Amino acid sequence: MSSLSNPRHRHGEAVDAVFRTIRQGIISGRFAPGQRLVIRDLAEEIPYSRSTFREALRRLAAERLVSLVPNRGAAVQRLSPREMADLFEIRELLEGQAARRAAEHIGQGTHRKRFLAMWQKVRRGDPADRAAFIEHNQLFHGTIVELSGNSRLPEMLDQLQIPILMFQWRTLMTPQEIALSQEEHKTIAKAILEGRPDQAEAAMRRHVRRAKLRTSLDVSASRARPRKAASPFRHSP
Amino acid sequence: MSSLSNPRHRHGEAVDAVFRTIRQGIISGRFAPGQRLVIRDLAEEIPYSRSTFREALRRLAAERLVSLVPNRGAAVQRLSPREMADLFEIRELLEGQAARRAAEHIGQGTHRKRFLAMWQKVRRGDPADRAAFIEHNQLFHGTIVELSGNSRLPEMLDQLQIPILMFQWRTLMTPQEIALSQEEHKTIAKAILEGRPDQAEAAMRRHVRRAKLRTSLDVSASRARPRKAASPFRHSP
DNA sequence: TGGCGTATGATTGTCTGACAATTTAAGCAG
DNA sequence: CTGCTTAAATTGTCAGACAATCATACGCCA
Structure with a gap:
């Protein structure tokens, strides 16, 4: 049975539904990096x-x-360790700025209320529950980015985060690492709630940098074992 | 006569050709912000x-x-002053980082050679020649961003720059302002060539911040005179 | 006159079939 | 084994049909 369900949508939302379905398939690993996306095959699973x-x-x-090469169609984008590091570099900048702005705007009103509501859900997570951590992690970062007040940051960071998510679901993050990440979250949350932009930015940048180190290890690990670096076209490996 | 020419392309490049044609039309002002892009009308100018x-x-x-609303089609994106400011905030971060990295990597080899080649073309521009300045400006920033070594920065900044370009062609930048901008370029170039990341980043951020102030003035000026803020649909004003 | 529901036309969105261009893989000759 | 030719598969573009939706104009009634 197809894990990619196909509920009917209102007129004018078919493309969006397909877009989200494929994107979810990429994030979840249903479509692996480098895998070709042949329209005829896709249409068998998702009837559009x-x-x-x-x-x-x-x-x-x-x-x-995905990469789209003329006359060769689409394939799930495959990132080199270098490109992954480039993404983290940008993420560090943007999320650091988001934390700074969030600390500047936290005030006493709805922003603080919203942040605290998020923090209540996130603050005491079980480091052994990986799925919960991934969800909490997204909520934590997403809330800060939205509270930054910059209208473009959320969508930009959403995009930047997707390749990292693709790894996260497959990677084995130890409870120790999760606990460490939660400690870092605590430091960030404290700085934001106390309205200290400099500390908030610094803490967030440190946090992203450490996440990069953790993920980079995974990247080099997955590179350690040989794999076909060749073109993804014609029946994938 | 149609200013949007329609040369034939190789098989598999029609979409790309149309994409570039429309994008150029948006940048150049051929399609104004808020203007609806009706497919039937477009197809009369560009036969696809x-x-x-x-x-x-x-x-x-x-x-x-462009904005794409279900069942209402496409319209050229219209940016509020706030959104424009948000773009500049991100640009300041990313270009500052690009300048930092460029200064770190400048060395004595091809990077330096490439930078100097660009700088030779740009260093002595006539402040009265607005078109030349816009071109030089793009070359200057583009080279630095490429020399940053980050594979994602160029495309990200290209996108961020487009709304600003849309203004630049219409706005009246005085020779004095152009001369000032050229002075700032000089400071940045010096810091990069001397391999000083901190100075390079600071100078670039200052430069972007000042450009933001100049553009923001234009934004509020164009907002000062009344205009229809209503929906862009059904025969544009 | 003015507000409101309806009819109407225009536009969008989706689907299907056709065809050429191109690529990939296989077969063949040397 | 190498290089060329052939064949199949896939992509890319186009044209047309049709339903869904929107925007406007109209008519109705107060």
């Missing part, structure tokens, strides 16, 4: 027409989730 | 099929150059 798929793939390509 | 246009518009929407 070719033009709908073409539009969805065009959008996925614009967001760098 | 509707599905081709739909894919191109889908990509333009993913890059935030």
Whole structure:
């Protein structure tokens, strides 16, 4: 049975539905990096027409989730360790700035209330529950980025985060590492709630840098074992 | 006569050609912010099929150059002063980091050679020649961003720059302002060539911040005179 | 006159079939 | 084994049909 369900949507939302379905498939690992996305095959799982798929793939390509080569179609984007590091570099900058702004705007009103509501959910997570941590982690970072007040940051960081999510679901993050991450979250939350922009930015940048180190280890680990670096076209490995 | 020419392309590049044509039309002001992009009308100027246009518009929407509302089609994205300021905030961060990295990597080899080649072209521009300045400005910033070594920065900043370009062509930048901008470029170039990351980043951030102030003035000026803020649909004003 | 529901036309969105262009894989000759 | 030719598969573009939805104009009634 197909894990990719196909509920019907209102007129004018088919492309969006397909886009989200494929994106979720990429994040969850249903479609592996490098795997070709052949429209005819996709249409068997998700019953929409070719033009709908073409539009969805065009959008996925614009967001760098798939590569789209003329006359060769689409394939799930494969990131080199270098490109992954580049993403983290940008994330460190943007999330650091988001934390700074969040600390500046925290005030006593709705922003603080919203932040505290999030923090209540997140503060005491079980380091052994990996799935819960991933969810809490997204909520934590997402809330801070939204509270930054910058209208573009959320969508930009969402995009940047997707390749990292692809790893997270597969990677084995130890409870110790999760506990460490939670400690770092605590430091960030404290700085924001106390309205200290400099500390908030510094703590967030440190946090992202450490996450990069953890993930980079995973990257080099997955590179350690040999793999076909060749083109992803014609029946994937 | 149509200013949007339509040369034929190789098989598999129609969407890309349409995408670039429309994007250029947006940057140059051929399509004004808020203007609706009706496929039938577009197809009269640029002879491609509707599905081709739909894919191109889908990509333009993913890059935030047009808004795409279900059952209402596409319109050139209109930015509020606030959103414009948000873009500058991100640009300041990213370009500052690019300048830092460029200073770190400048060395004595190809990077330095490439930077100097650019600087030779740019260093002595006539402040009265607005078009030349815009071109030089793009070259200056583009080179630094590429020399940063981060693979994602160029495309990200390209996108962020487009709304600013849309203004630049219409706005009246005085020779005095251009001369000032050139002085700032000189400071940045010096810091990069001397391999001083801190100074390079600081100078670049200052430069972007000042550009923001200049542009923000234009924004509020164009907001000062009344205009229809209403929906852009059904024959544009 | 003015507000409100309805009819109408225009536009969008989706789907399907056709065809050419291109790539990939396989077969063959040397 | 190498290089060329052939064949199949896939992509890319186009044209047309149709339903869904929107925007406007109209008519109705107060």
